[in-house]
Amino acid sequence: MLKAFAYRIYPTKPQLKGLEEHLNRTRELYNAALQERRDAYKKTGRSVTAFEQMGSLVEVKEGRPEYRRIHAHVLQGVITQLDRAFQGFFRRVKAGEKAGYPRFKSKDRWDSFHFKQVWDNSRDNWFGPGKPVGSNRIRLPNIGDVRIKWHRPLAGRPKTLTIKRDGEHWYAVYVCEVEPQPLPATGGEVGIDLGVNPNFLVTSDGEFVPAPHYYRKAEAKLRRQQRVVSRRKRGGGGRKKAVAALKRLHRKVRNQRKDFHHKTARKLLEANDVVYHENLSAKAMSRSRLSKSILDMGWGQFLNILYGKAAEAGRRVVGVNPAYTSQICSGCGHVQKVPIGKPYECGACGLVIHRDVNAALNILRMGRGVYPSADGQGLPLGESGEVAHARRPQKPPALAVG
Ligand SMILES: [Zn+2]
Numbered sequence: 001m002l003k004a005f006a007y008r009i010y011p012t013k014p015q016l017k018g019l020e021e022h023l024n025r026t027r028e029l030y031n032a033a034l035q036e037r038r039d040a041y042k043k044t045g046r047s048v049t050a051f052e053q054m055g056s057l058v059e060v061k062e063g064r065p066e067y068r069r070i071h072a073h074v075l076q077g078v079i080t081q082l083d084r085a086f087q088g089f090f091r092r093v094k095a096g097e098k099a100g101y102p103r104f105k106s107k108d109r110w111d112s113f114h115f116k117q118v119w120d121n122s123r124d125n126w127f128g129p130g131k132p133v134g135s136n137r138i139r140l141p142n143i144g145d146v147r148i149k150w151h152r153p154l155a156g157r158p159k160t161l162t163i164k165r166d167g168e169h170w171y172a173v174y175v176c177e178v179e180p181q182p183l184p185a186t187g188g189e190v191g192i193d194l195g196v197n198p199n200f201l202v203t204s205d206g207e208f209v210p211a212p213h214y215y216r217k218a219e220a221k222l223r224r225q226q227r228v229v230s231r232r233k234r235g236g237g238g239r240k241k242a243v244a245a246l247k248r249l250h251r252k253v254r255n256q257r258k259d260f261h262h263k264t265a266r267k268l269l270e271a272n273d274v275v276y277h278e279n280l281s282a283k284a285m286s287r288s289r290l291s292k293s294i295l296d297m298g299w300g301q302f303l304n305i306l307y308g309k310a311a312e313a314g315r316r317v318v319g320v321n322p323a324y325t326s327q328i329c330s331g332c333g334h335v336q337k338v339p340i341g342k343p344y345e346c347g348a349c350g351l352v353i354h355r356d357v358n359a360a361l362n363i364l365r366m367g368r369g370v371y372p373s374a375d376g377q378g379l380p381l382g383e384s385g386e387v388a389h390a391r392r393p394q395k396p397p398a399l400a401v402g
Contacts, residue, residue, distance in 0.1 A: 001177070002159070002176070002178070003155070003308070004173055004175050005155070005174045005176060007149055008148070008169060008171055009146045009170045009171060009172050011146050011147075012146075012147075015144045015146050018142060018143035019163065019165070022113050025066065027105050027110040029067075029075060029079075030081065034082055034102055036053065037053075037082075053079045053082075057072070070142060071115065073129070074114065076116065077116050081114070086102055114163075117159070117160065119159060128141060130161035136149070140163070146172075154176065156178030157178075158176045159174075159177055161174055162175075169251070181312060181313065181314075182313060183270065186272060187273065189273060189275075189364065190272045190360075191204035191275075191364025192204070192360055193278070193325070193356045193360040194302075195211075199211060200260075200264070200298075201264070202354070202356035204363070206354070206357050218256065225249055228242045264302065265305045265306040269309055269313050274318060275310070275315070275318070276317075276319075276363050277306075277319055277363065278321075279322060280299055280303060280319070318367050320367045325359045325362040326338060326344075326358070328358075329348060329358070330361035334348035343355055
């Protein structure tokens, strides 16, 4: 399996120039290659292939000698990246989804370049780019030996290297092939209901993971700083400074959020063999557009981390259809509307339970594929995953179960 390891790097001034040159040239190449595909399509109705564009890199180097200062793999990587953007576009079109045609990249939207091979498999040794030299430097072709902070050891076999800018910080991200390290089985399975406030998630075991405070505080700060930026004049020095401050804030929030997601995921997987969650897109769609964009980021990243860690630990993470998870009674299968902010009070069996715990229990049961009723018989699931209503018991059971 693949795992990413990111390290901060500290370029000198000349090295910084080299890095920026790499960003500029790769962005220019991306946009030019995109233009070529657009033109070709307009003129002939067929697109240029990645293979053809890779082939013309030789000519690019002849016409523009500055491109010779960029490693061939980096240039090929740009073409691959564009090709992926097109593949994604065509796939979405085919699937009938909303699909934006690949766009030209502005300076603000271009902050990394890639070396597609850092390990020589035939010799089982470093291929070149990103090779550690001495104890605290890595070799970047045409840039130099850049200082790096190895805050944790690189593990497994490195495959690719991405050099990334984040505000004024730079990072080297190695993607490595690592052996999974299975955790011992616990026999535990859990359903989780993802939320925003006050809880980030609630489990079917009745555990509450509150949304951390810094999260909300930082988001308020971000909004304030965003307003500062929009008040400043375009192109002015004040605006530049404000934008830099905003980027720093964003990075801080991002890192804090990521840490929190890692910790939360680790805890869930240590205690459980299987984690069931709601499929995200459907849940997010039920929210307003604004909250959706905020939430997608948080939930999507958390689930990515959860899936990644699970693969590494030999655990399972399963998405279920979120239909009716908040309306079904986890005790008897009765379906009813629940007023916002109130606990779930079942009109059929009398069960009173925290609404999010109720939802998490439903997610757990749907994930297992059977929805047990109070009489222990189990209700079969309908095709879309919700309880088949026709099989609901006619009489409410006498006992409430939690
Ligand atoms: Zn009930």
